[in-house]
Amino acid sequence: MSHSVVIAGGGPVGLMLACELGLLGVETLVLEQRAEPREDAPGIAINATVIELLAQRGIMDALRSDGIELPQARFALLWLDPSRVSEKHVYGFVIPHTQLARRLEERALELGVTIRRGQEIVGFGQDESGVVVQTRGESGTGTVQCRYLVGCDGTRSTVRRLAGIDFPGGETPFSGLAGDVTHEPGDEVTQWIGTRLSDDGILMAVPSAQGRIRVVTGEFGGSPADPDAPPTLDELRETVRRLTGVDWRPTGELCWLSRWDNATRQAERYRVGRVFLAGDAAHVHFPLGGQALATGIEDAVNLGWKLAADVHGWAPPGLLTTYESERHPVGARACLTTRAQVALMHPLEQIAPVRELLDELIRFPDVNEHLVRIQGNLDVRYPLGRDSSHPLLGRRPAHVPVTTPAGEGDVGGLLREGRGVVLDLSKGTFSLEGVAGWGDRVNVVTAEPTMEIPAAALLLRPDGFVAWADSTGADDAGLRSALRSWFGEPAIQH
Known part of the structure; x- marks a missing residue:
């Protein structure tokens, strides 16, 4: 049996990639080693980038009833003020990552993706024409x-591992537990809602479902006696006692409990021939503010349209190479910024003066905005094109409102089909001569000018990043050049 793309792993990143490929008509197979959907994923929130990437594909609508908005942001557990940022983004949404995966799986199946559970990859071989994947299951x-x-x-x-890609980095002594517990009225766990930082570590409690609370603990400076031993409720209770001094007596039951650690690693390469890496397979770091998931989801959205372009035969030379050149620096940046945040949390007694000073600096608008953008994965900018002087070039703009002949909408909604978009804001003064040649892969949308988009016209890649921007309304040659660079030769020559 053959497919255009095989994805190993049915977590949120693998399923997001599957949705991207399915949307663009690529025959895709997801192989997931687990026989049943995962219940023990500790993640409980998504940040601004994930929300906007899901929204621009219409997936966020299905998630609204599964969680709650969290219009807040923190850096190293210090409060930031997203409302003071110049661009208006959404900044957080509380939802268990297990539920996110379920919704992504539903969407992938709607788009024709095949998902096989209980299938383990045990080997592969590749040549210039493709990859042969060896699998094992029941x-x-x-x-x-x-x-x-x-x-x-x-x-x-x-x-x-099979591709022979090194995963350098290391682990810091740390012991983390995460699990769901049910509770009755009066249970002390309900008093811990939120996140607290102490000399010994972190305690977080967040409602994860009706009658359930996700309890997450992290202790710096030590490792569990046996990292491979299944954690127990007694171990969780003892950890809570060390962090709070409270002898917690749960009124409900433990639904599941797992361990997590403080490892920072990044793959040396994201690609070997026809084999790619994305998400935690490519980078792993301390889970703060949803940055780990956001970095992985953006990997998927960056890679998906490029693979589809190659499968459909219109990819310009070197397009697949840009996946690693764009995403590897972003992964390295995520590892750096999360390590910096951990360094600002432990040892708390020594770092407290620095935290106090940083809290003062956050009151300055530029500092606040810079850290909000880091926490939300909104600071990504790719080196696109020769002229990077335009402020939008290489960035993913906010989903600002736009008025088109079809009615009111926003920039994210223009990307629903997973195609490129030429957005004409020039009121008819910009020449679109020759753009129709890319009509099989790029949409042209006219909209009323808006002060929130400082350009007469934009070219948006399918992942939402600006590949070309013109403030004058006269650079039609530049647009055609950018179209060739990112979308290949036109199907119709002029």
Whole structure:
């Protein structure tokens, strides 16, 4: 059996990539080692970038009833003020990552993606024409042929190991627990809602479902006696006692409990031939503010349209190479900024004066905005084009409102189809001569000018990043050049 793309891993990143490919008509297979959907994923929130990427594909609508908005942001657990940022973004949404994965799986299946559970990748071979993936499951072994293989299979990625890609970095002594508990009225766990930082570590409690609370603990400076031993409720209770001094006596039951650690690693490469890495298989770091998931989801959205372009035969030379050149620096940046935040949390007694000073600096608008953008993964800018002087070039603009002939909407809504978009804000003064040649892969949308978009026209890539921007309304040659650079040769020559 053959598919255009095989994805190893059915977590949020692998499923987001599957949705991107399915949206663009690419025959896609997801192989997930677990026989059943995961219940023990500790993640409980998504940040601004994830919200906007899901919104621009219409997926966020299905998630609204599954969680609650959290219009707040923190850096190293210090409060920031997103309302003072010049661009208006949404800044947080509380939702268990297990529920996010379920919604993404539903969408992937709607788009024709095939998902096989209980399938483990045990080997692969590749040549210039494709990849042969060897699998193992309850029914035995098998092979799948594909054009590309993408490892979204987590920190211990089998694909990364089989590809021979190093994963340098290290782990800091740390002991983390995360789990869901049910509770009755009066349970002390309900008094811990939120996040607290102490000399010994972190305690977080967040409602995860009706009658359930997600309890997350993290202790710096030590490791569990046996990291591979299944954690127990007694271990969680003892950890809470060390962090709070409270002898917690749960009124409900433990639904699940797992361990987490403080590792920072990044793959040396994101690609070997026809094999790619994304998400935790490519980078892992301390989970703060949703940055880990956001970095992985953006990997998926960056890679998806580029693989589709190659499968459909219109990718310009070197397009797939830009995945690593764009995303590897972003992964390195995420590792750096999360390490910096951890350094600002422990040892708390020594770092307290620095935290106090940083809290003062956050009152300055520029400092606040800079840290909000880091926390929300909104500071990503790719080196696109020769002229990077335009402030929008290489950035993903906010989903600002736009008025088009079809009615009121926003920039994110223009990307619903996963195609490129030429956004004409010039009131008819910009020449669109020749753009129709890319009509099979790029939409042209006219809209009323807006002060929130300082340009007469934009070219948006399918991932939402600006590949060309013109403030004068006269650079039609520049637009055609950018179209060739990112969308190949026109189907109709002029």
